[in-house]
Amino acid sequence: MTSxxxxxxxxxxxxxxxxDIAVARAEExxxxxxxxxxxxxxxxxxINGGFQMSLLGNAIRATLPAHPDxxxxxxxxxxxxxxxxVTAAVRPQRLxxxxxxxxxxxxxxxxxxxxxxxxxxxxxxxxxxxxxxTATPFDLPPRERCVPNTMAPDDVQKxxxxxxxxxxxxxxxxxxxxxxxxxxRGQVTAWFRLADGREPDPLALLLAVDALPPxxxxxxxxxxxxxxxxSAHVRAKPAPGWLRLRHRTRNVAGGMFEEDCExxxxxxxxxAQSRQLALLPR
Amino acid sequence: MTSxxxxxxxxxxxxxxxxDIAVARAEExxxxxxxxxxxxxxxxxxINGGFQMSLLGNAIRATLPAHPDxxxxxxxxxxxxxxxxVTAAVRPQRLxxxxxxxxxxxxxxxxxxxxxxxxxxxxxxxxxxxxxxTATPFDLPPRERCVPNTMAPDDVQKxxxxxxxxxxxxxxxxxxxxxxxxxxRGQVTAWFRLADGREPDPLALLLAVDALPPxxxxxxxxxxxxxxxxSAHVRAKPAPGWLRLRHRTRNVAGGMFEEDCExxxxxxxxxAQSRQLALLPR
Numbered sequence: 001m002t003s004x005x006x007x008x009x010x011x012x013x014x015x016x017x018x019x020d021i022a023v024a025r026a027e028e029x030x031x032x033x034x035x036x037x038x039x040x041x042x043x044x045x046x047i048n049g050g051f052q053m054s055l056l057g058n059a060i061r062a063t064l065p066a067h068p069d070x071x072x073x074x075x076x077x078x079x080x081x082x083x084x085x086v087t088a089a090v091r092p093q094r095l096x097x098x099x100x101x102x103x104x105x106x107x108x109x110x111x112x113x114x115x116x117x118x119x120x121x122x123x124x125x126x127x128x129x130x131x132x133x134t135a136t137p138f139d140l141p142p143r144e145r146c147v148p149n150t151m152a153p154d155d156v157q158k159x160x161x162x163x164x165x166x167x168x169x170x171x172x173x174x175x176x177x178x179x180x181x182x183x184x185r186g187q188v189t190a191w192f193r194l195a196d197g198r199e200p201d202p203l204a205l206l207l208a209v210d211a212l213p214p215x216x217x218x219x220x221x222x223x224x225x226x227x228x229x230x231s232a233h234v235r236a237k238p239a240p241g242w243l244r245l246r247h248r249t250r251n252v253a254g255g256m257f258e259e260d261c262e263x264x265x266x267x268x269x270x271x272a273q274s275r276q277l278a279l280l281p282r
Numbered sequence: 283m284t285s286x287x288x289x290x291x292x293x294x295x296x297x298x299x300x301x302d303i304a305v306a307r308a309e310e311x312x313x314x315x316x317x318x319x320x321x322x323x324x325x326x327x328x329i330n331g332g333f334q335m336s337l338l339g340n341a342i343r344a345t346l347p348a349h350p351d352x353x354x355x356x357x358x359x360x361x362x363x364x365x366x367x368v369t370a371a372v373r374p375q376r377l378x379x380x381x382x383x384x385x386x387x388x389x390x391x392x393x394x395x396x397x398x399x400x401x402x403x404x405x406x407x408x409x410x411x412x413x414x415x416t417a418t419p420f421d422l423p424p425r426e427r428c429v430p431n432t433m434a435p436d437d438v439q440k441x442x443x444x445x446x447x448x449x450x451x452x453x454x455x456x457x458x459x460x461x462x463x464x465x466x467r468g469q470v471t472a473w474f475r476l477a478d479g480r481e482p483d484p485l486a487l488l489l490a491v492d493a494l495p496p497x498x499x500x501x502x503x504x505x506x507x508x509x510x511x512x513s514a515h516v517r518a519k520p521a522p523g524w525l526r527l528r529h530r531t532r533n534v535a536g537g538m539f540e541e542d543c544e545x546x547x548x549x550x551x552x553x554a555q556s557r558q559l560a561l562l563p564r
Contacts, residue, residue, distance in 0.1 A: 233559045
């Protein structure tokens with residue numbers, strides 16, 4: 001459907017994340033970018049949604065030289081994505097000024113997998129000295145007291161190769177679901193970094209907000225929880241080092257639940273917030 | 283630009299809200315609906331964003347007979363809307379099944395004012411008996427102890443005719459900003475109903491989540507706070523009667539703040555949640 005991409009990247013990808021979100025302009029369709037969803041980001045039958053957001057976010061970044069950073073992205077997952085080639089189409093809605101807004105689709109063949117609206121800007125140009133946040137970091141024990149994702153059984157690792165892309169160290173009080181003893185709090189908290197040590201940046205935060213297991217696991221509701229909508233806000237460029245993630249739900253009702261995610265960086269800043277609405281596992 | 287609309291409504295609008303969100307199919311463009319933004323929903327120089335969401339939400343509803351209720355809507359405000367004619371274009375992304383997803387634009391002439399992604403469904407078909415919410419209603423004194431919006435000075439009422447569309451009764455501890463004494467909590471809580479007594483429904487909830495003054499007023503930051511993105515989730519059809527709304531922010535940083543809104547109905551159910559990212563007033 002598309003010819004071999006013209007590789008316009010000027011730097012050698014430094015990590016599996018950078019390699020796998022890479023896009024290039026399609027030769028014969030100047031308004032589309034092409035990339036590949038690697039099987040390594042699969043969870044069960046589909047490619048993880050946050051990873052799709054990162055790849056599409058990278059395609060948007062490539063079209064907005066003056067506005068390199070995702071600030072807000074609202075993602076609607078239209079059909080399950082599988083490993084293989086993808087095309088990204090980006091349609092500017094408003095350019096110029098402090099922020100730019102676009103609509104964008106990630107497609108496989110003629111099927112839209114993910115459609116988003118997003119606002120980008122240059123986070124370095126935003127004021128850094130007006131922090132008046134009242135949010136405080138959540139409780140998370142030191143890493144040596146947390147439970148690593150590498151303890152997941154072989155069959156789980158095989159079902160979700162996605163897990164091997166990260167180091168995740170779970171709060172010991174919120175990992176009981178892994179052995180059939182969910183806490184019932186509706187909360188999953190973990191230390192998080194990319195497995196190959198690649199440092200976090202705004203594109204990686206789009207992945208981070210959808211990386212932990214569904215918070216419904218902690219409510220004793222295992223199984224796939226299809227996302228209806230996920231909106232992520234990137235509030236600052238994260239400092240190098242480990243991230244801390246918390247997924248939480250407060251409102252399980254009507255066959256749906258909301259999942260709020262906070263991402264804190266090593267400098268104790270709330271660098272990303274997201275909320276998704278998802279269907280309860282059936 | 284468009285000829286007189288063919289009115290296809292079968293019921294007489296019962297309220298100013300129903301009258302003002304009404305849309306009709308344009309004769310010569312079957313893929314577009316036409317309506318009018320009434321000056322009554324203006325705040326300062328622009329028409330309120332939540333009202334725009336309700337009108338566009340009504341246009342989406344008109345195109346999705348099997349999926350009448352907004353469940354999730356993510357709104358990006360592309361340019362300020364003024365009183366006058368609007369057209370709504372709805373592009374299906376995924377139809378069929380339990381939910382349908384669309385992209386939609388609200389335009390004035392060739393200028394897009396608002397672009398959204400939205401998922402609709404039939405809330406009556408969602409389970410009603412699986413409520414496991416841990417959220418609890420916020421503190422709000424009885425209505426007779428709250429401060430009504432009708433106390434706003436004449437010049438404010440004139441600047442924002444929007445205010446006259448509602449009865450809003452503010453928490454007495456969170457209205458100090460109106461007399462130059464903001465609480466600094468970053469919270470605004472109020473009783474809320476449409477001024478003409480029209481009962482709440484899912485479309486009115488899209489309006490409710492953006493109806494209160496910006497939460498930055500309570501931080502001593504008066505002025506317009508432009509919305510970057512607002513995502514609303516409608517979780518249930520509201521019961522008749524007063525709604526209770528709370529806007530709150532926890533993370534003021536980088537020249538931006540998030541504003542979370544909860545809407546509780548008279549049956550003590552959390553019927554809508556929203557989050558918006560906005561720029562701090564300059």
